[in-house]
Amino acid sequence: MNMNRYQRQIQLEDVGPSGQEALAKAKVLVVGAGGLGSPILQYLAAAGVGTLGVADMDTVALSNLHRQLLYSTQDVGKPKVLAAQERLKSLNPEIEIKTYPEGVHTENIMPMIVSYDLIIDGTDNFSTRYLINDACVKSNKAWIYGALFKHQGQFALFNHRGGPCYRCLYPKPPAAGEVAGCNILGVLGTVAGIIGLQMAHLALQTIIWPEEVPNRSVFYVNQQNFSVQHLKMDKNQSLCDNVQSDSWELPQTNAVTNCDSPPNTLSLKEALLLDQALFLDVRDTEEQPKIASVDLQIPVRELELRLKELDKEKTYIAFCKSGQRAKAAATLLKEHYFEAVYALSASAQHLKNAIENENSTTNEVY
C-alpha cells in the first residue's frame, strides 16, 4: 500500500496509520451503482477501502450521467458494474473490485453478503431495500441506508452494534406505487451526490470509529433550505428478533426488474395473450429501443396531464425499461378510474424482441 496516496487523511490524528489499516482491511458491498452508488464507490475507492463489491444489473443510460459521475458518455450502453470497475481501478489500482452484474435478489443475497463487513444500499426501490435489511439482520451485518425524494434525502446506519434496523423505522413497505423514485420524480445531481456522500462518510466512520458512529439515528436532509434533521430512534427488539428467526422468510424481489412487486403486473407471455390490449410506452421519448408497432407513447411524468389521450373503456399495458415506471403509470391510471390497466414486468427490449419474433413467425406461415 502506497501510504503517500492516503497521506492527507492519515495526517488526521484520529485516523492515523491504524485508521488507514482498518480501511484497507474493510470489505464493503455497494448495492446499486446509480445516483447514490456512484459517489459512494468513488469516495470509498479513493479512501482506500480494500475490497469493494458492486452489484447492479443495469446498463449506463444517457439520462443517468447528470448525477452518476462515475460514468462517462462513452460508457452509455455498457453494464454499470463493468464501467464502474474500469473507472474505479484507474482511480485506485491498489484495491480489489468485485462485480455482481446480476444485482441482488432473494436467492443470491445471503451468500453474497457473507464475505462483506458492511453493506450499502444505493437502490431505488423498496423490495430490494427490505430484502437488504432482512438479509443483514439475519446475517448480523451492519448496513447503510439512503434514499431520495426530489430535493430531500434520508440516510442512516442500521443494525450496527445492537442498533435498530430499517423495519424499526418503517415496519412494512408502503403500497406499490405510493412512493415514487427519481426516474419518475426527477432529481438534481447535487442532491444525489450530497446524500451519497453522507452515506460514504457514514461508511468511513463505521470502519474507522465503529464505536462512535451514530447507530440509533436517522437523518433527513432538505436541500431547499439546507436543513438536516437528526432524529433519534429506538430498536424494536421483538421485530428484529422476528426477522432474525428461521421462520421469517426473505421478501421476494423480482430478479428481472428489481421492482416493487405490484398487483396487475403482467409477464411478457401474459401481455401478448391479452386480447385488444394497447401497449403504452411510458418511457421518455429519447429512450431506446424504439418499438414501431406500439400504440401510444406518453412519458410517465406527463401522464397525469395527458389522460384525455386515453380511453377508460380500453385495456392498456404500460411498459418501460425496468417495469418500475410502468407500475407507477398503472397505479396512476387506476387512481383515475381506469379499470383495465396493467404494468409489463419485462423490459421494452424484451417486448420488442417478442413482437418482432411474432411478426416473423406470422410471415412464414402466410
Added chain:
Amino acid sequence: MELTLKYFGRIAELTGKTEEIRSAAVETVDELDSVLRREYPGLSMATYTIAVDHEIVQPSFPLKTKVEVALLPPFSGG
C-alpha cells in the same frame, strides 16, 4: 396545546405545507394523527412515522405543549 408540525417529502405535498403551528386538544401522538388525517384525507393512504422533539415515538406517546412534531415518510429514489 400549541404544536409545531413539520411535514417531509410527499407528506408536505399532501398537506400543502412544510410547516405549521397549531393548537389542538390532543393528549397523544395517535390523537393528533387522527386530527390530521381528518383534515388532510390524503394522509390516511400514506406511510409515515412520527417524531416528537427529534425522537421517533410510538402512537401512545403523550404530547406536551410547545413540542415539535415531524411526519416522516420513507423515500425511495437512489
